[in-house]
Amino acid sequence: MSLSPSFSPLLRHPVSQSLLLFLLAFLVLGPGIGEATGFTGKDEFFLGLRTPMEMIEGNHWLVPFLDGAPRIRKPPLLYWLGRAGYETAGISLITARAIAVAFAGLLVVATAGIARRLSGKPETGWLAGCILLGCLGLATEGRRFMLDVPVAALSATALWAFIQWLDFRRFSALTAAALLLAAGFLIKGPIVALVCGGGVLAMLVCGRLRVDELRGHWLALLGHGLLAAAIALPWFFVVRLLYPEAAELMLADELESRQFFSLSPNILLGLLNIALPWVFVFLAAAWRARIQHGLPRIALLWFLLTFIPFFFIKSFDRYLIGSLPALAILIAVTLPQLQARWPFRLGATLAVLFAGALAAFTFWFGLGGWYWLPLPAAYLLWAWWSPRATGHLLAAPMLLWMTLMSAVFPAIGVNAVPASVVELGHEKPVAMFDGPQPAMLPILSGQTHRHYGKLDRFDLEEIAVTGTPVFVEDKDLDKFHATVDGNSFRASELGRYQTLASHGSGLRFARVGATKADWQAAFATRDLKPIMTTVFWFGISKP
Known part of the structure; x- marks a missing residue:
């Protein structure tokens, strides 16, 4: 299995190959990104899409805001890009997700570039890029306006630039690596070091890179490390000065939520999810690579260094996006040798x-x-x-x-919002209680719409005075009514609709609390109503 005899001369040139892979990424990942019922999740529709909108509404640039509070749990760069995109091309799903697809294209291009440099063969680069584009994880995460693909893309591109510096001693390549790592740090923090650092460590262990080479250029490396720090760190210091208490609470909450040293064996199933259908080909390639030297061993070790850490923290499948470049390169370099079907x-x-x-x-x-x-x-x-x-x-x-x-x-209709509700969202601000539902109303109406995790007397007073409708998911009705009644207000139902609603992951779209009997009833009648979520909206007034 080889590309060599008929491999196009156009694909042999690094620049043309990179450009074609980037365009191919848009061709593969671009269709459907404007669908409101497309694959999504709470981190996208609740955080990613809404934050740049509130930045525009409140004219926030330095520190992103969401629901009236500084959004400092994650660094700001992706939200800066989101705001710039919204202001340039308009607030829409296509605008936000085109940014995501561009980062996915960068990840594909960087993976191919690393493969070309380490193998010396343009064919291996093309194979690696196309294998990555064929993984389910990139098909899902590369379409969503979230943090994982951008940080992996910037880290992988930094590694590619670093290898260019190693091979050609181009000062500009080392500068590019520093800038890319700084940008990745401003998207998701220290995790940016995982892909790039794992690749460098794998090359050191396998002999592709020697400590003496680094020691001989310690001044340049130190200078560029300081450059990266000078770009990446000031924002965090500013946030700590402006919002010291919020920063402390955020850090404590972030550390607690990660659950360090809590084993997550389910990450093995996560690998199956993100690497399908290539995952078993990868396992066969990894088995061969264990006794090989050179690039196969580097790629295998690089994969392990980016994969194993997630055994020891609370992890989601999308965290493994950074493992896909090594996986794709290992398959690409061993593919001609794999005979088993x-x-x-x-x-x-x-x-x-x-x-x-x-x-x-x-x-x-x-x-x-x-x-x-x-x-x-x-x-x-x-x-x-x-x-x-x-x-x-x-x-x-x-x-x-x-x-x-x-x-x-998209045909399933997850998070579908009736046209009348979208029109209501265009006409006036609405409030979303707990849920949050309607999930896609903010991006469809072009307004952030305030989310309330809980309501106090002052919130209810403001909502009543402004005539703001409050949307409530059926699972939160009891809590909502208890809050309203307990503060001596009255809630009057204004309308309701049913939908399949995202609850966490993109595939969890049944009503919370739906039972086996509900599913059986739905399939027996060929009607989705038994598993649909009912979303109500209420007007708030004084009794």
């Missing part, structure tokens, strides 16, 4: 079963969208079951995930 067949089968289950769901409930999937699914099985041209092997997973994310999943 079981890794390909098993990966393709599971990918088709997963996508097919969602398509079957839309078919059964008459939602549409399912008819786009059979051809890409059949193509993947054909391309992966028996040895085929490498182009088919690379293209089939991309096509499957592109179809699933842009056509099948």
